[in-house]
Amino acid sequence: MKDAFIKERCDENNPKWENAIKREIPIYSRNDIRSEFERDYTRILHCQAFRRLKHKTQVFYATHNDHVCTRMEHVMHVASVSKTIAKYLGLNEQLAEAIALGHDIGHAPFGHHGEDCLNDLMEQKEGKNAPKKFWHERNSLFFADYIETLPNPDAVEQPLNLTYAVRDGLICHCGEIDQQGIKPRSDAIDLYSIKRPGLIQPYTWEGCIVKVADKIAYLGRDIEDARLYHILDMSAYRHIREIVGTTLNGKGNHAFRSGKAVNTTVLINDMIVDLCEQSSPEKGICFSDEYFKFIKELKKFNFAHIYNHWRLKEFTIYASNVIQTIFRTLMRTYEYAQNGRVSQALRYYQNLNKTFSDWLIKYSNYMPLSANGQRLDRKKLLRYNTPVIFHIEDRDSFEKCVVEYISGMTDAYAIQVYQEIISF
DSSP: OTTTTGGGOSSTTSTTHHHHTOBSSOOOOOOOOSOHHHHHHHHHHHSHHHHHGGGSBSSSTTOOOTTSOBHHHHHHHHHHHHHHHHHHHTSOHHHHHHHHHHTTTTOOTTHHHHHHHHHHHHTTTTOTTSOOSOOHHHHHHHIIIIIOEEEOTTSOEEEOOOBHHHHHHHHTOOOSSOOSSBOOOSOOOOGGGOOSTTSSOOSSHHHHHHHHHHHHHHHHHHHHHHHHTTOOOHHHHHHHHHHHHHHSTTTTGGGSGGGTOOOHHHHHHHHHHHHHHHOBTTTBBOOOHHHHHHHHHHHHHHIIIIITOHHHHHHHHHHHHHHHHHHHHHHTTHHHHHTTOHHHHTTTOHHHHHHHHHHHHHHBSOOOBOTTSOBOOHHHHTTBOOOOOBOTTSHHHHHHHHHHHHHTOOHHHHHHHHHHHHOO
């Protein structure tokens, strides 16, 4: 129902407001016409992690087709869906948009497979049954808090310092778990106390909207892209028709024209409308039973016919080798880092040398040696006002440093660096 959540809106009248707009480190003041959440939106928009999303996998790896969805386009879809729902329900659309725009800035290259590869690298000491060490929702929060920087008016690079409500939305956005009646939690907890993805609900209704919008955005578009690559055969399209017929009594047929394509905009619209009609503060954010069943069946279809397709599986073997090769190469620089000579260890790899050395300077206590053997405080010289996150004398911390560096790569850059390593 329209404006059904107007009293739940995250604004000055909401008891959660002061916690929602709180920043861990106050950012510089300026004569600004933007709200706190609009300011967060533009800070995310201008950060490098957001820019790199245009060359990160959504479903199809390192795509050369300009019309296939990348991680950036997916994020823009989520922002559009979130804004539409929030506006209709009477919630704060600026907050919803800011969360949506930043929700995947910590995503690894090569999509969820890249995420699994990095997790496996971090679990080597604790075994396969250990809780996930790397998951992109937490990494989005980590990047927002510690990695991504913007220059202040004095041209000093400083962390984004986003509001609590936006930071909360980043780590709580997991849409992989199928849930009905999503409602926000009441407490403003320490966000780094969240140890698993998807189990803790967001602090705001706007965060709940983004969690559902994430799923709405990818289901139909992934089918459309699979068609472009001829991933789906006629039996797959018959399967879609069966899903529509059995779960929606045929009502959704207009979203699947001629049985050979999906009208993504119609499908997204239908899911949005159903959600808006069904949701209420009492029931939470939810779909009708028919659409909830339809979404679950469509998700199963995507896994069966797209995400587990043999062509994508073949690429995951290559992607694993790319990530593992880069990881092993950088871990070989551990001893060199103690002596300030990482550039010497990577001297044959121009791109890798430059970006990893700069990463160490910006985020660790690494100080390179000059030509005359003196330690250089290049962090100060480069005007990086960033905390020391990684300690190079601690091997576990150095390993975490390498994993986070790789997580920021695009598909294209990871492949470029890999080719640089294996070429003679």
